[in-house]
Amino acid sequence: MVADRQKSDLLQGTLDVLILKVVALGPIHGYAIAQRLQQMSGAVLQVQQGSLYPALHRLEKRRWVRAEWAASETGREARFYSLTKLGRQQLGEQRANWDRLSAAISGILSAAE
Amino acid sequence: MVADRQKSDLLQGTLDVLILKVVALGPIHGYAIAQRLQQMSGAVLQVQQGSLYPALHRLEKRRWVRAEWAASETGREARFYSLTKLGRQQLGEQRANWDRLSAAISGILSAAE
DNA sequence: GGACGATACCTTGACAATCTACATATCAAC
DNA sequence: GTTGATATGTAGATTGTCAAGGTATCGTCC
DSSP states (O other): BBBBBSSOOOOOOHHHHHHHHHHHHHHHHHHHHHOOOHHTTTOOOBBOOOHHHHHHHHHHTTTTTEEEEEEOOTTOEEEEEEEEEEHHHHHHHHHHHHHHHHHHHHHHTTTTO | OEEEOOSOOOOOSHHHHHHHHHHTTTEEHHHHHHHHHHHTTTSSSSSSSHHHHHHHHHHHHHHHHEEEEETTTOOOOOEEEEEOHHHHHHHHHHHHHHHHHHHHHHHHHTTTO
């Protein structure tokens, strides 16, 4: 996941929860997930393919998502991912975790000098 | 940096900006930085020494912080870190980066289904 | 005197996630 | 027929963190 053109590489580990969230919005294939994240973030987030597919396989292995081949909007075959029950639970947990963490970090960064 | 007792390991790369921020509050030694982060975050963030010292050396190498030996509060010798001009600039940039990024992620995670 | 916990520094080895770059294939447009 | 978007995937390198260890000083408790 790249968050800046020049040089950024902030944030590791958040890709999973972002993917879970997008998949939770309805069955979707990998390529579209990346597009959706980019669009929803106002181009702040740009997921590289070399990050995306390993992440999807990771999530599938953990049974947080389920995959099946189906025809995409363009008529081509694509692997559609949907959230499992376990995945929905994970999404909840990790979302709470993100909230806690981002609040803690933001709090520190805005502390008065 | 550990954010959860059980299993967490969210967030990589944010340790640097957190350290820069704490150092910006005034010269401080490594051990105290870890304590301060833990305290300021309400125990959400716990920086391991194996993360802390490599990070400090990294920041020093990049000339974002400067280090010198001095006596700590307890009278013992310790390495006190202070922010350089470059470091102050970096802190500003990375803080802005964090704000952009966390806003983007939070926005996605709270999107309606 | 000796053990222990807190303070304070540090390194080593392994691991996990990401990035860059590459490879493949289909389809539409030109 | 070549380019660009769509769509999947892998390989190698890099990076940051973690777990685990080490050294040493200081105060306190027994």
